[in-house]
Amino acid sequence: MLDGNVPEDVCPALYGASLIALLKKTEGIRPIAIGNTLRRLGGKIVSKRVMEATVALQWYFDDATLGGDFELVSRDFQTIVEIGASLGLELNTSKCEFVVCGGAPTQQQVTRQKMKLLCPGVIFPDKETLTILGAPVFPEAIPPVLEKKIQQAELMTTRLQNISAYQALFLLKNCLSLPKLLYILRRSPTFSCLPSLQAFDETIRKCAGKIANIAMDDTVWRQSSLPVSRGVLGIRRVDELALPAFLASVHSAFDLMKQIYPQVDVNSTASDKPLAGRKFRTASHSHSPISxxxxxxxxxxxxxxxxxxxxxxxxxxxxxxxxxxxxxxxxxxxxxxxxxxxxxxxxxxxxxxxxxxxxxxxxxxxxxxxxxxxxxxxxxxxxxxxxxxxxxxxxxxxxxxxxxxxxxxxxxxxxxxxxxxxxxxxxxxxxxxxxxxxxxxxxxxxxxxxxxGTFSSHRGLEEIYYIVDVNNRDF
Structure with a gap:
């Protein structure tokens, strides 16, 4: 780092900063970034963590997340307070949140008491309410977040009836349906809460039916979820995209995750065995009409x-x-x-x-x-x-x-x-x-x-399968 270049393994932790500067007074290292003073503060903590191969810090503009044991978190917290004061920044402790994971209940209580002394006014959220940048952290927090999104969707879709049908349909497809929930789908395993996702889809389905002035039954709704290139609306269903969106996000952040948690060997899983899933594939439950x-x-x-x-x-x-x-x-x-x-x-x-x-x-x-x-x-x-x-x-x-x-x-x-x-x-x-x-x-x-064997006797395939001619755009 002394020549001003950030090593490749440190660059993602500095949130993309590729150049650094050496301070003559303190001989410290800070990333070169225009318009973000806090990168100097984050660089001091993150650079040290990368060198120790124990990176557990996330920094996004003025939102920071510290992780590790209590001694490590308390030391980094004090560093933020001290360096922030030298930069003219004051930490608002009433907006700080502290969560204890693992350990006996008595040990957790002792840790909370220590944090109260270190950070007066700190909040201790429950697992059901803990979110980071709007995304739930624990599985218990997923249903409340989705319920809030459903309520927002119900409110916004009712207001679409006050504008023209073309404008309302455009906003519904490109702003208020899947795009409104895609961030949550990528950040959290929402596919485990299928009823909430289906409730969100049902809200979008009713709104689309009112805008188009048609009876949006199951067949029409299935057609509407097909791509626009097939001549239909292209309103994607969130219950079908929840799992692919989360897996894509995990894969894209895989390298950074290994830097943050190097002690976790994500490759040593049971699915690596040669016989795992031999010749078998399965779709999620919502894709198949068969139980x-x-x-x-x-x-x-x-x-x-x-x-x-x-x-x-x-x-x-x-x-x-x-x-x-x-x-x-x-x-x-x-x-x-x-x-x-x-x-x-x-x-x-x-x-x-x-x-x-x-x-x-x-x-x-x-x-x-x-x-x-x-x-x-x-x-x-x-x-x-x-x-x-x-x-x-x-x-x-x-x-x-x-x-x-x-x-x-x-x-x-x-x-x-x-x-x-x-x-x-x-x-x-x-x-x-x-x-x-x-x-x-x-x-x-x-x-x-x-x-x-689960099929009953039918005379024609149309009673079992719904077949769509993808070459015919007039359906």
Whole structure:
């Protein structure tokens, strides 16, 4: 920095300042910026933080956010007060907000008391009311912010009826609908509050119907949300764009986020595993007219196909086996899915039982959101408990899959062993990959059968699908 140039890793933290100046009196560093005195103050704190690789400060004009432990925040706060006074700036403590995250309630209370002494008049907002530059910080604050936006939209849309229809429609599309909420969509995970987003869309829908003087039913509203290039209004729905907008914002700020929180390894996630989402994709719930309940329906064809694939794979590695063997009954007279006729390991025959669980089931939804294969692993635990009386006589292995593709831990281990034995028996090094692809195809076909099973009998496709000719602009 001594030659006046800002390193690339420091430049984003200084909010774009690419040049700095060296103060002769204090030998300090300040960014060169015209019309923003506060950059000198922010540069003193941020430059030091970047050097220590613990950047936790955001600065936007006269709004600053300090982060870290209490000692670090208090030291930076005192620096702001002292340097601000030398610049002729006085901190308005009645507008300062302080939030304690983590720790026991008693520790949080002690920290608040310390902050009261350091900053008299500081505000301690709740998670439901905390916002930064108008965007909610915690998930609890998202519904109140969206509710306020809905009330503003209702007020503004009622006033559009006082001007001409063309002007009102132009303002509704380009100012009062999606653009009014896009900043919140990009800053916060609002897609988790789908009812509030749908309420906002309903407000825009009613207003558009009144302006156009038509009955804005579901079909017309769907047409209106298509792009303008297709000859329609192009009023985008916020419930459909909430997730893409947030993901785009996260991706654009990814490099800066790694500088602010270098201790968080965002790449070490469960989704990096090779089997994560193999050959499967899903749309958000609002895109599909079909409920996810169809995936929970048990399909005998899928169960039989998975068992048949395992049966053939074991035969390929020279291990004879039978499906639904006789003589191995539980107390409820139910049999496992398969049994090898020769020992598999430790002098014991292999017994397996296959199941395919719904990733989106309410029982597994919360766990599946944070861990890959959570539902399959839970299903394997239940299977092992059900067949616990077979332990000691046989080598029992539960084989669980999910409708979205992941395999359970025990299923992955068994398939790995089978693929290795097939490669040794046939000399085909890709045997394991072929086996995984075959099982994934069986799951995908079963999922398609489950979804189509939710349809009732219809004579024509027009009763199931709404088909639009994109080449015809007269619809």
């Amino acid at each position: 996810a309940e169809g995936l929970s329906v048990r399909r005998h064809s899928r169960h039989s196909a998975l068992n048949d694939s395992l049966h053939r794979a074991l035969i390929s590695c020279k291990v004879p086996n039978v499906l639904e063997p006789n003589g191995i009954l539980r107390d409820d007279q139910k049999r496992p899915d398969g049994l090898t006729l020769i020992p598999w390991q430790q002098g014991k025959a292999l017994v397996w039982d296959v199941t395919c669980v719904d990733t989106l089931a309410e029982t597994y939804l919360r766990g599946s959101a944070g861990q890959l294969g959570y539902a399959a692993n839970k299903a394997e635990e239940l299977k092992r408990h059900k067949y616990r009386e077979l332990d000691g006589r046989y080598l029992f292995c539960p084989v669980a899959f999910e409708t979205f593709g992941p395999f359970g831990n025990e299923a992955s281990s068994l398939i790995q062993q089978i693929g290795k034995r097939i490669a040794e028996a046939t000399g085909e090094t890709r045997s394991l990959s072929f086996l995984k692809q075959k099982l994934s195809t069986d799951i995908q076909r079963g999922k398609a059968a489950s979804v189509f």
